[in-house]
Amino acid sequence: MQPPMGQPMQPMQPPGYPMPMPFPPQRRGSGVKAFLLSWLVTGFGATLFAGLLLASYEDLSKVGLRVMYVVFALVLAVAVGGIAGKTGGPNPGAYVAPALLAMFAVFMGTCNGYVFVLLDAGGTDLLESMFEHEPGAPAEFWWKGLKAGFALLGLAVAGGGVFGMASMIGKKQQ
Known part of the structure; x- marks a missing residue:
């Protein structure tokens, strides 16, 4: 079978067969890695924040607590967003779960810090009473x-900081 007039025969290709398609482009980034690493970092961050609350509860004012909470959320957003952007690549779907994990870590760090402080200040009796009644x-x-x-x-x-940071870093990898 001869190629149509005006088209040269491709080298190393038997006549009559179409040109093979190239391999699809390699996907960069992994949503699973972004999720798992973000899970580890948020768990560590929440535990660290709870420990900071425990260490400073005697000297911490309400304003200091609020400032510390927002600064913790910002630092966690930068750390988790950097990890999610680096491992998730340019895929915006890989940033949603880390953003939700960071929001959950901010909440749980504060709640666990409260429990740690109650345990330290009042012992197990106060903690058991709190869990029983409230x-x-x-x-x-x-x-x-x-x-x-x-x-x-x-x-x-x-949440917004993680998504924004991850988007910025993920787009730079393209």
């Missing part, structure tokens, strides 16, 4: 102790 007290502390606006601000800073 099991939602740590979440209530997060909402009322930080004031609702600061509580939501920390969530927004954590």
